[in-house]
Amino acid sequence: QVQLQESGPGLVKPSETLSLTCAVSGAYMTNYYWNWIRQPPGGGLEWIGYIYNGGTTNYNVSLRSRVAISVDTSKNQFSLMLSSVTAADTAVYFCARRAPSRAPFDTWGQGTLVSVSS
Amino acid sequence: SYVMTQPPSVSVAPGQTAKIMCGGNNIGIKSVQWYQQKPGQAPVLVVYDDSDRPSGIPERFSGSNSGNTATLTISRVEVGDEADYYCQVWDSTTDHYVFGPGTKVTVL
Numbered sequence: 699q700v701q702l703q704e705s706g707p708g709l710v711k712p713s714e715t716l717s718l719t720c721a722v723s724g725a726y727m728t729n730y731y732w733n734w735i736r737q738p739p740g741g742g743l744e745w746i747g748y749i750y751n752g753g754t755t756n757y758n759v760s761l762r763s764r765v766a767i768s769v770d771t772s773k774n775q776f777s778l779m780l781s782s783v784t785a786a787d788t789a790v791y792f793c794a795r796r797a798p799s800r801a802p803f804d805t806w807g808q809g810t811l812v813s814v815s816s
Numbered sequence: 817s818y819v820m821t822q823p824p825s826v827s828v829a830p831g832q833t834a835k836i837m838c839g840g841n842n843i844g845i846k847s848v849q850w851y852q853q854k855p856g857q858a859p860v861l862v863v864y865d866d867s868d869r870p871s872g873i874p875e876r877f878s879g880s881n882s883g884n885t886a887t888l889t890i891s892r893v894e895v896g897d898e899a900d901y902y903c904q905v906w907d908s909t910t911d912h913y914v915f916g917p918g919t920k921v922t923v924l
Contacts, residue, residue: 806858
């Protein structure tokens, strides 16, 4: 059974960089799309981006200038970095898996709340 | 970018049928996914590719998609179905994954 688990600081200062990791268990990382999705308090879901097969990335155009997703297949994990954060980046951040061919997000982590505040 | 609309809320009595609409320009030609999210939990896929159900999802959950509207139907609604429901598609013009704003289903 595939499981995803997010980890990282729960509090980040404005203008700094948010950094999260998603540990993947029960599955190899090849041939799947590994995504980050966020949800502000009381709000809806926003897709942030994905990494595929260790190198191909695609980011939401609204965040493209500030976001980077990387993968460490030796540790079976992938990471999110979001720079120059503001209070608007306060959200629950989820990692999620998707199979190729525009399949749905079939497995999600439990989510981790990141607050941006001084 | 592709925009979808959903009613903010739907109320339904136990045992009745809930229909949750997801509107979008020519959404009928896209593949629509539906996710259920209960408070404090991650979303769970309940319908994919318009009308297919993942294993473990009750047959009470069904989906359809035509024209400018996709619909998630929950038959014989139970108290445990109370949740937020999000539709989701892939926007081919941007290669982005887009979610609808969500609908809160309240079981009276």
